Structures are given as C-alpha cells and as structure tokens.
Amino acid sequence: MKHRTSHRASIIGRTAGRLGVLSAACLTALAVAAPADAVPFSSHPGRGVAAFADHAATHASRVHPDQYDDSFTVHELGSVYSVGANNRATAVSAGCSTQHPCRSIALSFQIVTMAGDNVRLNATNLGRAINEQCPGCQTLAGAYQFIVSTPQPFRLSQGARNQLLAVHRRLDALRTSDDPISVVKQRADDLAAQVKAILDREASSAPKSGVVNPLAKSGPSVTMHRHYDGAN
Structure with a gap:
C-alpha cells in the first residue's frame, strides 16, 4: 500500500485537481458536527475516492484570553483507491500583555480506516x-x-468505539486544565498513544485477504503522524 505524507498545504488540492475528485458531492464527505460527548464518524461507501478535512482552531485575545478547541473524528472508508485526508490544528494568540498573557490551545485527532492494495493516499x-x-x-x-490500512474492509467494533469515546472525553477535559502547555502536550501525547493501541488491536483482527497478490502488503498497518507547533 503506497502512502505519501506531506506537511504542505497545497498537495491535496493539486492531487485532487488532477484526479478531478473534489466535486460538490465529495465535499459533502466533511465530518458533520456532533455533540461534545460523541465521536463523529463518517463513511464513504462505494465511492472508491474520498476527500475530507478536520480542523481545530483557537484565537485568544484580550477579550477572550483563554481559548481551547479540539477535534476528534473517525472516517471509515471501506475499499478505496484514492484518499485525500487533511488534518490541521491552528492556535493564535494576539495582542495580550506580559502582565495578562493569553493561552491558546488547539488539538486535532483524525482517524482514517481504509482497505485496498496500492491506495493512492495524500495526507496532510x-x-x-x-x-x-x-x-x-x-x-x-x-x-x-x-491511518489504518487493511487488505479487506472492516468496521471498528462497538468496544473500540466506546474506548475512542472515552479518549475523546478525556481530550475534551483538557479544556479546564490549568497545567502549563508542556503538560497539556504530554497528556495529549498519552491520549494519542491510547488511540494507537486501540487501533492496533482492531487492525489485528481485521479480515485477511483471500487473494494472493505479490504486490500487496503482508498485513494490516496503523501509522500515526504527529505534528506540533508551540510558542510561549
């Protein structure tokens, strides 16, 4: 399975333009807002092509000096041959003083499950x-x-969904934390490790391919990409 990951913002737009897949129909694949105690799930049955974006964003100022936002979304794609996955977190602090500093934290968790051999993946x-x-x-x-890649499509078990819901609630709970951002960062890393462990267990029980393909991967894989930026 071929994965190509980039931090450049333009890569999905260029690839999608070449493939002609970012039509109005595909843009409806964006995750739909859900209650704070629920994990948004989205699926793209039978399309073969999927493009979506998730984003957490904060803007702290003198008027609103303490801002926190998180996103936690699961995209279950099934069998696909082309995927554009965009995940971003943007935190801004502006115009506060040394005596009254701002605090701005944005955290975005994106989970993608997909199946197939030689999937064209553009992930930002x-x-x-x-x-x-x-x-x-x-x-x-x-x-x-x-990114969860398996030979055959599968759906996360109800047990895994409940576990992810619990992680999401703990992520939401960071909103009320007074810890330094270095501690918040470590707690978010710990939650990411829990997500990785849940997905590893689920992928290991995914259906195996019944077709012998010398170009196919030997089994399922779970890859985690992590990118941080911080200033204080």
Missing part, C-alpha cells in the same frame, strides 16, 4: 501556533493523524 497533518504581538503568551497547536 499540520499544527501551527502563532503569537502576534503577544509576549509571554502560551500558544500550542497539535495535530494527530492515524
């Missing part, structure tokens, strides 16, 4: 933290992207 995973005239401000952006 980017965290960006920006301080604009904000001395002493705490600004942190973290993006986590999990």
